[in-house]
Amino acid sequence: MSATTLPAPAMPTARLHLSYWLGAGALAVALILLLRLIGNEYGWYAGYFVLQYVVLAAAWNILGGYAGYVNFGAAGFMATGSYTTIVLYEALGLGVIPGILGAAVVAGLLGLGTGYLTLRLRGVYFSIATLSLSVVLQTIVVNWDYVGGSRGAYIIRPMEVPPFASYGEYIFVVMLVLAVIAVGIGRTVEFSRLGRGLQAIRDNERAAEAVGVPTLRLKLIATTLSGALMGVAGAPLPFYAGYLNPEGAFNLAYAVNAIAMPLIGGAGTWLGPVIGAVLLATLQQAATVTISSALNLWIVGWMLVIFVALFPRGILGWFRRR
Amino acid sequence: MSGGILLRAERVGKRFGGFVALQDIDLELRAGERLGLIGPNGSGKSTFVNCISGDFAAHDGQVTLGGQKLDGLKPHRRARLGLARTFQLPQPFTSLTVLENVRVPLLFAGEAANATRRAMECLEQVELAAKADKLPRELTQVEQRRLELARAIALRPQLLIADEAMAGLSHAEVDQILALLRRLNAAGTAVIMIEHIMRAVTEFSERLIVFVAGRKIADGAPREVLALPEVEGAYLGRQ
Numbered sequence: 372m373s374a375t376t377l378p379a380p381a382m383p384t385a386r387l388h389l390s391y392w393l394g395a396g397a398l399a400v401a402l403i404l405l406l407r408l409i410g411n412e413y414g415w416y417a418g419y420f421v422l423q424y425v426v427l428a429a430a431w432n433i434l435g436g437y438a439g440y441v442n443f444g445a446a447g448f449m450a451t452g453s454y455t456t457i458v459l460y461e462a463l464g465l466g467v468i469p470g471i472l473g474a475a476v477v478a479g480l481l482g483l484g485t486g487y488l489t490l491r492l493r494g495v496y497f498s499i500a501t502l503s504l505s506v507v508l509q510t511i512v513v514n515w516d517y518v519g520g521s522r523g524a525y526i527i528r529p530m531e532v533p534p535f536a537s538y539g540e541y542i543f544v545v546m547l548v549l550a551v552i553a554v555g556i557g558r559t560v561e562f563s564r565l566g567r568g569l570q571a572i573r574d575n576e577r578a579a580e581a582v583g584v585p586t587l588r589l590k591l592i593a594t595t596l597s598g599a600l601m602g603v604a605g606a607p608l609p610f611y612a613g614y615l616n617p618e619g620a621f622n623l624a625y626a627v628n629a630i631a632m633p634l635i636g637g638a639g640t641w642l643g644p645v646i647g648a649v650l651l652a653t654l655q656q657a658a659t660v661t662i663s664s665a666l667n668l669w670i671v672g673w674m675l676v677i678f679v680a681l682f683p684r685g686i687l688g689w690f691r692r693r
Numbered sequence: 694m695s696g697g698i699l700l701r702a703e704r705v706g707k708r709f710g711g712f713v714a715l716q717d718i719d720l721e722l723r724a725g726e727r728l729g730l731i732g733p734n735g736s737g738k739s740t741f742v743n744c745i746s747g748d749f750a751a752h753d754g755q756v757t758l759g760g761q762k763l764d765g766l767k768p769h770r771r772a773r774l775g776l777a778r779t780f781q782l783p784q785p786f787t788s789l790t791v792l793e794n795v796r797v798p799l800l801f802a803g804e805a806a807n808a809t810r811r812a813m814e815c816l817e818q819v820e821l822a823a824k825a826d827k828l829p830r831e832l833t834q835v836e837q838r839r840l841e842l843a844r845a846i847a848l849r850p851q852l853l854i855a856d857e858a859m860a861g862l863s864h865a866e867v868d869q870i871l872a873l874l875r876r877l878n879a880a881g882t883a884v885i886m887i888e889h890i891m892r893a894v895t896e897f898s899e900r901l902i903v904f905v906a907g908r909k910i911a912d913g914a915p916r917e918v919l920a921l922p923e924v925e926g927a928y929l930g931r932q
Contacts, residue, residue: 564800564805567793567796568797570786570788571789571797573788574788575786577748577780578780578784578785578786579786580769580772581769581777581778582845582847582848583773583848584798585769
């Protein structure tokens with residue numbers, strides 16, 4: 372991963388952290404006002420689609436971008452979030468917000484457990500282990516009748532949630548808030564002691580350990596945090612779609628996009644996954660409505676090939692001198 | 694500079710499958726001592742220091758640093774106890790600037806509040822302060838070696854293991870590294886130097902030990918050790 376990641380910037384001041392939250396908040400409000408002005412219900416759903424990938428890419432970046440551990444199991448973590456929401460809905464009749472909180476806890480614990488079992492593996496061995504996790508989880512869900520098994524599960528969502536004009540607007544705003552939080556967490560990690568430790572691990576794990584970096588502990592924190600945020604990315608999905616089956620929840624597109632988006636935007640930076648997610652998800656959404664959703668992975672594949680060949684450090688790397 | 698016993702290794706052994714890499718190694722190192730460790734390729738020098746640093750787990754024996762048992766401790770815990778090492782090939786954090794490379798150990802050693810100031814002090818000690826904002830790939834080989842030393846100095850080590858820190862350097866560059874190691878030693882840090890450059894190791898070391906085929910065959914003053922027939926035969930290739 373180190374060849375495709377960017378030089379780490381210097382630590383910013385607390386004032387710059389505050390400016391992120393204020394700037395992101397202002398951008399979020401502007402986006403909501405713009406979509407209200409357009410007044411098309413589809414805009415909320417298209418926006419949600421893009422933002423869920425912003426959350427997913429930012430989450431993947433914490434372990435894959437900063438620490439260099441490539442997680443191929445993003446779909447598994449995301450589906451864990453989705454099915455946690457379904458279980459809470461089926462068992463207790465809870466809505467999307469409790470579902471998100473539950474998903475963060477369950478997927479975070481899954482990340483922690485996965486980390487304990489797999490983080491002694493490195494490189495491609497770790498990646499294969501995470502891919503296997505996704506397959507195991509899908510097999511469990513397919514055979515679990517309580518969550519609908521292979522038939523899938525339905526959720527009857529409210530028509531509207533005051534003060535929002537429609538449920539589409541509500542679910543968009545929920546995902547927008549999650550995206551701001553997820554990117555903010557990624558940014559905070561990048562400029563913290565944790566982030567520096569993860570960057571040291573990515574560059575040279577043995578040397579990091581030799582200079583006093585507690586590598587296993589940091590990687591476990593990263594898998595937990597990354598897993599929790601991936602689960603959060605998937606938690607609102609049943610309420611967004613109204614229906615979820617294992618084929619959709621564990622879709623290969625999530626795993627591929629989670630990796631491709633940070634790589635194309637600039638892995639190992641907080642902004643790279645945002646750029647990659649907005650670019651790729653918008654292209655895929657445009658292809659879905661103009662041609663066919665069958666083209667989505669084809670687009671991602673071509674973009675990945677082009678960027679790996681011409682801009683191996685992603686869009687941000689292309690703009691930075693070194 | 695030498696004081697009480699800092700490092701004690703007792704009957705240390707290490708096997709890789711059926712191959713015995715180290716057997717019954719005993720070693721005592723005094724605080725502030727300068728020890729040279731030599732031996733032919735494959736004699737177990739690096740395996741031994743990897744057992745001390747925690748990169749390898751020894752199969753037999755035990756190691757203590759300042760009276761504290763190191764067995765079972767991970768390398769980062771040993772580093773915090775004051776055990777620093779450099780590698781045969783420089784291993785910088787490639788995406789971090791020179792300054793950030795040195796800040797990393799400080800961030801995890803309870804010195805986060807003044808990490809930048811301390812890192813600059815360490816860089817000044819190795820004469821790299823002017824290149825603090827460079828990336829490691831922009832440094833020459835000897836500068837990368839000095840960066841490794843700066844990172845080690847940041848740990849305020851009681852013991853530095855310099856594993857072939859001068860490999861591939863010119864005569865003048867070897868002198869630069871030797872001068873740095875002497876300064877570090879003068880400040881109280883014991884140094885174990887593993888080196889193939891005989892001029893460097895004999896100039897620097899107060900004591901020399903020799904490994905052959907995973908065993909320690911000599912231990913003493915450099916001139917006396919190098920004059921031993923078994924050392925000449927095994928290491929220097931003389932009859």
